[in-house]
Amino acid sequence: MNTQTIENAHTSGVYAKRDLIIVRGEGATLYDDQGNAYIDCVGGQGTANLGHAHPKVVAAISEQAGKIISCPEMFYNDTRAKLLEKLTSLAPQGMERAFLSNSGTEAVEAAFKFARYSTKRTEIIATMRGFHGRSMGALSATWSKKYRTPFEPLIPGIKHVPYNKLERLDAAIDENTAAVILEAVQGEGGVYPGDAEYLLGAQELCKERGALLIMDEIQTGFGRTGKMFAINHYDL
Ligand SMILES: Cc1ncc(COP(=O)(O)O)c(C=O)c1O
Incomplete structure (x- = not known):
């Protein structure tokens, strides 16, 4: 055959x-x-x-x-040590730790779990037209109905606001917000870059209200927008 x-x-x-x-x-x-x-x-x-x-x-x-083909994190490993050192040296200053995963959707799941665990809050704010993956948590932050509808009900506590509208984000972030998840350029959504004022404003709002800002660079990371990460264009 x-x-x-x-x-x-x-x-x-x-x-x-x-x-x-x-x-x-x-x-x-x-x-x-x-x-x-x-x-x-x-x-x-x-x-x-x-x-x-x-x-x-x-x-x-x-x-x-x-x-060696695989070495779980229950042991130390020389190659992983070098990878972690390299990755964190490429990340913005102050980001000295990395969680390694196999796919974008897993990275998003991990980010949500870190956010809920570390803030002790439950709510995640995502954006309309955003895409963050297809596993149940990441899918709940993904906007498109064609990906979501067949698998509903999705996980609670995730709401969507319009992209690039700071006042709508401002109105949405409150004391229950664990994290805001954004793409610097909405990729799957149709290639919509975020305005600098929007992304920097989102960062300020998160800082001010004790929420985390998750920048999803699955699509834009590692040189795909001309800098190592898309956030480097904005000094985020
Ligand atoms: C912005 C963004 N986040 C997350 C994902 C999910 O990544 P993966 O397909 O590796 O699970 C994608 C995939 O295209 C993406 O574009």
């Missing part, structure tokens, strides 16, 4: 597929099973920032796989 027949028989069916069998990538070029080349405008949906099969990346992954 060929690839398409096998995938069609066994895939979950969650994703609509293009009629292409991609077998290889090199830099920003993808190749199908017939050897046709394509410019990769998908970039692993944001995960292939460094392109495909860069020799240094291949060597680093191979070397690590040859040493």
